[in-house]
Amino acid sequence: MALKITRRGFIATGAATIAFSHPDRGWTQTWPSKPIKIVCAFPAGGFTDTCARVYGEYLSQKLSQPVIVENRAGASGTIGAAAVKQSPPDGYTLLAAITVTLVQSRVLLKSLPYDPDKDFVLISSMSAGHLPFVAGKATSLTPLT
Numbered sequence: 001m002a003l004k005i006t007r008r009g010f011i012a013t014g015a016a017t018i019a020f021s022h023p024d025r026g027w028t029q030t031w032p033s034k035p036i037k038i039v040c041a042f043p044a045g046g047f048t049d050t051c052a053r054v055y056g057e058y059l060s061q062k063l064s065q066p067v068i069v070e071n072r073a074g075a076s077g078t079i080g081a082a083a084v085k086q087s088p089p090d091g092y093t094l095l096a097a098i099t100v101t102l103v104q105s106r107v108l109l110k111s112l113p114y115d116p117d118k119d120f121v122l123i124s125s126m127s128a129g130h131l132p133f134v135a136g137k138a139t140s141l142t143p144l145t
Contacts, residue, residue: 031091035066041080041097043073051126052096069096075109077101082113084120095120 038056042048049071056067072080077097087093095101100108102116114120 032063032065034092035068036060036063036092036094037087038067038069038094038096039080039084040069040071041073041077041095041101042071044071048096048098055096055124055126076105078105078109078112078114081116081120085114094123096126 036056036059038052040049040052049069052069056069059065060067072083074080077100081095081097081101084093084095102120105112106116
């Protein structure tokens with residue numbers, strides 16, 4: 001059965017959405033109204049932790065709310081992801097992870113305490129930047145150009 005959308009119905013739906021979501025009505029919840037927690041699924045001091053802390057500082061400045069970064073390292077990010085899955089679905093607990101946690105763990109581990117497709121929603125992605133390969137100066141390798 002196909003849903004037929006008329007111009008009048010479309011305008012009425014839009015007007016109702018605007019009217020019912022108006023802040024003076026008290027029906028909308030202001031977010032954030034309490035501190036936000038970013039669970040970093042990897043150890044402190046690593047690249048993922050650094051990105052989470054920089055992103056958290058940016059969020060804190062933009063939203064005028066404290067942002068706390070909590071490291072829950074282990075099992076290729078599975079421990080941190082499981083902690084976020086168990087948290088209330090209110091948008092105050094975020095996960096900073098890498099593709100291993102959400103994609104490769106499906107193949108690498110026999111069972112996961114979460115379903116990456118059903119338990120999480122992507123809200124943002126961060127550039128991984130340049131990840132250089134380096135060697136000591138005494139190495140006889142020639143750099144790629």
